[in-house]
Amino acid sequence: MEQRFLEYSTEQLLEEKDFIAWILNNKNDREWKVFLEQHPEFRNKVKEAREIIHLLADTHDELGEDALLSMWRDIDRHHQSRKKKSQKRELWSRLSWAASVLLVVSIGLGGYFYLIKKDAVYHFSSSLGSENPNGHMVLSSGEEIPLEQKHSAIRVNDTEKQVIVNDSIINLVELKRDQKKKTEMNEVVIPYGKSSELLLADGTKVWLNAGSRLAFPSSFSKDVREVYLEGEACFKVTRNEQRPFIVKTGDLDVRVLGTHFNVSAYPADKTIETVLLEGSVAVSQTKLLGLAKKEMVLTPDQKASFKKEQNTITVTSETNVDNYISWTYGWLKYSRESLSSVLHKVERYYNVKFQMPDNYPGDDKISGKLDLEKSLEDVMIVLGDASGFTYRISGSVVTIEKKIKPLSRK
Structure with missing residues (x-):
């Protein structure tokens, strides 16, 4: 364990990823415990930082006004409790600082916890843009x-x-x-x-x-x-x-x-x-x-x-x-799935864009399967027959034109 932690303030510990990982998930737990045994003077600082981390971790997912108000009340109750025990630490200012961190999170949609969390998200160096149409x-x-x-x-x-x-x-x-x-x-x-x-x-x-x-x-x-x-x-x-x-x-x-x-x-x-x-x-x-x-x-x-x-x-x-992995075998299977959902998947498979009238019943449930090795035209014939619509293909755009009304029975 690094000796530099001994010189850290509580605020600095709250910004240390290794420390947070230990508090929340016991990462490198043995090393931290040995470190505390060797440096007992460090325990009080760890205790204060742990309380703040757990307080924030339990509430940071809900960042509305109600959550902020609840956060401030929790901090105030904690402060009053510490005062009654006559402990002369500046925990109140530190807790206030922690709350301001939460305020930054709620306002900026970036903030403290987002900045920590984003390290767990991989940032691809290459995009899915049209400059690489072949992958x-x-x-x-x-x-x-x-x-x-x-x-x-x-x-x-x-x-x-x-x-x-x-x-x-x-x-x-x-x-x-x-x-x-x-x-x-x-x-x-x-x-x-x-x-x-x-x-x-x-x-x-x-x-x-x-x-x-x-x-x-x-x-x-x-x-x-x-x-x-x-x-x-x-x-x-x-x-x-x-x-x-x-x-x-x-x-x-x-x-x-x-x-x-x-x-x-x-x-x-x-x-x-x-x-x-x-x-x-x-x-x-x-x-x-x-x-x-x-x-x-x-x-x-x-x-x-x-x-x-x-x-x-x-x-x-x-x-x-099996419907969910049918695409790995070259099929698109669907059972009681909305037409809009099926068309959305066809868009991805054939790299096209569907256009539908605003009032078109896209929630209609359909069942069946499509052979993804077939041409787009063949697939649209199957979908058109199953869903009862007409369509028009123009380049990479497929326009759903109208719903075919069933013949009335006499």
């Missing part, structure tokens, strides 16, 4: 490899220190020697209308859907296997009880040892969905420093839905979990 992979060395095929295949060989992209072999050892390393992670960027299949260094298989990005290391650490996802992916994780596999989406963490599951976490969607087919997974909201709270464990045939606006997770049973 690409960015190696940890910084080299960019185009993915020109509609369905690309990527395999990471940690033993040989190679990445095999379709039929091309990239030697990672040579790249690290010849180029300055820009990031520790490799990135795969798959635009709309494309898909990819990856085999990671530990043997985990990943199917990456259209309009998605995945960041992963060439070799995992000894303690944990972490990847970062934006979009949709299906994972078949190689079991390793000593090294849990964690899919991080920014808002949600999915933690597993070895299982088969699907995660849909598109930034534009209001909900992040995790569907479990085999094994078990633990789903939790990403908190400070990526530390998790409110963990929920799924069993097969269950779906966890995280609603971003409400900041809530619900778990439901699903009778057709």
Whole structure:
């Protein structure tokens, strides 16, 4: 443990990530306890900082006026309690400072806890923009490899220190020697209308859907296997009880040892969905420093839905979990799903944009399946027949023109 902490004020401890990680999740607990035994004079400062952290951590998710008022009342009660015990510390000013931190959070939507939390969110170096219509992979060395095929295949060989992209072999050892390393992670960027299949260094298989990005290391650490996802992916994780596999989406963490599951976490969607087919997974909201709270464990045939606006997770049973991974086999299956939802998925698969009249009944429930290897025209014929609408295709824009009225029976 670093000796510099002995010179820290309470305020400085509250800004120290390692300290917060210990308080909230017992990270490096043994080292901290040894440190306190060696420096008992440090205990009072730790106690004060711990009280503030727990107070803030319990309330920082609700940043409205009512929460702020409650926060100030908690601080005042704490202050009065300390005064009654005649302890002559300046805890009140420190607690006031902590409350001002919370005020910054509520006003700025950035603030203290956001700044801490954002370290747990991966920032992709490459976008899904139109400048890369064929998709690409960015190696940890910084080299960019185009993915020109509609369905690309990527395999990471940690033993040989190679990445095999379709039929091309990239030697990672040579790249690290010849180029300055820009990031520790490799990135795969798959635009709309494309898909990819990856085999990671530990043997985990990943199917990456259209309009998605995945960041992963060439070799995992000894303690944990972490990847970062934006979009949709299906994972078949190689079991390793000593090294849990964690899919991080920014808002949600999915933690597993070895299982088969699907995660849909598109930034534009209001909900992040995790569907479990085999094994078990633990789903939790990403908190400070990526530390998790409110963990929920799924069993097969269950779906966890995280609603971003409400900041809530619900778990439901699903009778057709295979529908959620049908895209990995080239099919889009749907059962009692809204037309708008199905069209939204077709947009991603075919890289098109749907236009519908304002009063069109997009909530109509439909069931069926689409062959994603077929042309857009073929898919629209099936959807038009099933939903009873007419359409017009113009380039990358599909216009839903009108609902066909059923013939009246005499």
